[in-house]
Amino acid sequence: MGVRTILFTGFPGFIGARLIPLLLDADPDANVVALVEPRMVEKARQVAGELGLQERLTIQPGDITAPRLGLDEATSRRLADETVAVHHLAAIYDLAVPLAIAERVNVEGTQNIIDFCRACTRLERHNYVSTAYVAGQRRGTVLEADLAAGQAFKNHYESTKFAAEVLVRASMDEVPTTIYRPGIVVGDSRTGVTQKFDGPYYLLRTIQAAVRRHTPIVQPGAMSAPFNVVPVDFVIDAIVTGAGDPDFAGETLHLVDPDPISASDLYARLCAAYAGKPPALRLPWGLVDQSLRLAPVRHLLGGTPRESLIYLNHQVRYDTARATELLGRHGVRCPPASEYVGPMVAFFREHEDDPAFAPLH
Template identity: 55%
Template sequence: MRCLLTGFPGFIGTRLVRALLVDDDVVVDALVEPRMVDRARAVAREFGDRVRVIEGDITEPRLGLDEALYVDLADTVARVYHLAAVYDLAVAEAIATRVNVEGTRHVLDFCRGCARLERLHYVSTCYVGGERTGVVLESELDEGQGFKNHYEATKFAAEVLVRDSMPQVPTTIYRPGIVVGDSRTGRTQRFDGPYFILWFIHRMNQFGLTVGTMGSEEATFNAVPVDFVVDAIAACSRDPETVGATLQLADPDPLTTAEFVRVLSRALTGKDPRGPAVTDSLLRPLLSLTPVRRYVGGTPFESLVFLHHPVRYDTTEAGRHLARSGLTCPPFHQYAPVMVDFFRRHLGDEELRAPV
């Protein structure tokens, strides 16, 4: 079975290729933008001739491919996995629109022309819910919500396109929460997202200080380990009952953001946060300074809002389908020590630092 995959050699994409190749009949064509081709080819050597790296560009019509190759792929591809996106919370609107929205539009155009298409597997995000509070259902999308950043807004717009195409393109939509490292090894590709909290705790600890209380007892932090996300997508690829489903790959019982910070602080320093609250009004002006932002691992002030956003992502449909494969999202406290240990051991690895 021939698959076309975007988002290689990214954090999730590379792991997903490995999981898909467990099936002996699967071969993967990885569509890779020009600047990533050399790295992609180096990573693809692990998979031998079962992974072909194709230079292309989802932001271009017909995926930036020459006509003969585009037609050949359209005639032979049975599954499409669309993972490529800009995930930066501070991304400019024009860039986010070009990659997340127009890129998805071009992938959908390709899918409509595929002679043998079995299914599109589209990776969205829970955060298409934007500024909504309370419980967000898997069946819901456009509820008139606003958005905290251009990343959320453009992923929402892209999912609208995907949903509108579902009568012509059989699709499964996956909405992961905030993806962190492997729950068994802690390995991650970059110290961003919740790792910014670890950086802040680490820097305070270097001065012999304990971080003050952070987060909220009302808001939740929905972290999910990358191995759960990959295993879920791979399992659903083999399950015809998931066609047409939207699955929120989220923690069904997330910690409050305050407890999330406490768990990280205990794992890293052996101490609970205590002392004056670390507020947005304190952090925002500090994080506007590039040297400060670099010192705390590249933390963008755009990430602060997630510590105070009271929202839960319902996982009823995901839980029902994944139960057939014996998959459940592990609770954060279970793998937090592994995640923190990897962070501690790789603090000096510049490749893992978020860009500033």
């Protein structure tokens, strides 16, 4: 049968560090080669050691933005002969990322991964992690089969992930592929464990700031849009399940809550869990949006960047028909927010002053 290698990008990221052990459990004959940019190799080896996977997890220095993934010809050829699955998670997720960097990592990097997939002689699946936000500024219901609809985008993260998915879609006739589109990922639904307090955690920062100042909790806008948040354990379970089932090949799956609560409902639940009271004051979104350049307003909202706030008032719903059907066959479901707000807040409370959890921006 020969060596069974899973090529993995995105390690030692939060999802990658949790996903790799489960992939190895699901395929006892496989090993993982994690392609890691040189500056992260030491950290990756440390995390691999903590996972106890040294014998089955190899850290391979490389660069998805370079031809042949930054590998010498012999290594590239050997990996192409041994690789049976590719998991491509590496991307720039920063909502304020400059265009040139986003294009190089998200678009050119994905094209280089596709080129590697085409060179693989035994490839069973390319598992590509996209995002629900390739839909950009579309409103209403977005289907899993949808991609290009003339939409504009809120930032370069969205536009370059869209461009990358266009490339992946174009390769699917020759490369067996599953595309996963998560929403906004938060911590584990049971333990609350996460890696950074960004995204929805800025809402907790807003609540925290008000509690510490002994001032009313402010709500930024109506926040009436569905909030497409999803716990990391569901995303991981979905990818492990999809990678092991041939029926998932050729599918694009929205990994979001099929029945999302509104952003205001989530905010009220976070307020209740953290502060024991609801928000006392709603600021009109137009006023918030125009005032975010002012330091006092940013301080009032716990340092929340505009790039994150605009998602709270964007009216879009992501259909999950195929994900619900295929994952349901395996008993995998997205837990409702009511099940994990408690653990999410408890973990935040435990680590809210730990600089290790501070967002990059």
